Amino acid sequence: MARKLAALTFTDQVRQQLMFLRHPEYQYRALHFYVTGVAEPWEFGPEDEFEFNDETGVLVVRDGPTDEDGHDNADVPEYVFRLDSIVACQLV
Numbered sequence: 635m636a637r638k639l640a641a642l643t644f645t646d647q648v649r650q651q652l653m654f655l656r657h658p659e660y661q662y663r664a665l666h667f668y669v670t671g672v673a674e675p676w677e678f679g680p681e682d683e684f685e686f687n688d689e690t691g692v693l694v695v696r697d698g699p700t701d702e703d704g705h706d707n708a709d710v711p712e713y714v715f716r717l718d719s720i721v722a723c724q725l726v
Contacts, residue, residue, distance in 0.1 A: 668722040
């Protein structure tokens with residue numbers, strides 16, 4: 635029996651979930667990331683900034699957005715995940 639292949643990559647699926655998280659018509663409040671070796675999910679909100687780097691295979695998440703003047707949010711906490719260590723993500 636042939637298996638069905640996913641039409642979207644994992645990072646494309648996460649980007650799609652971020653779109654739903656940030657859309658005002660939906661009532662989602664957070665995106666949970668389940669990571670290998672960690673019992674509880676990491677939780678991020680719609681205001682957090684996500685940067686996917688497919689070349690290096692990492693996801694960088696920063697607390698809060700870059701400000702309106704375009705200044706980097708370098709002084710805020712930054713979380714780096716290897717994409718291959720994320721086993722699932724869920725809108726809540």
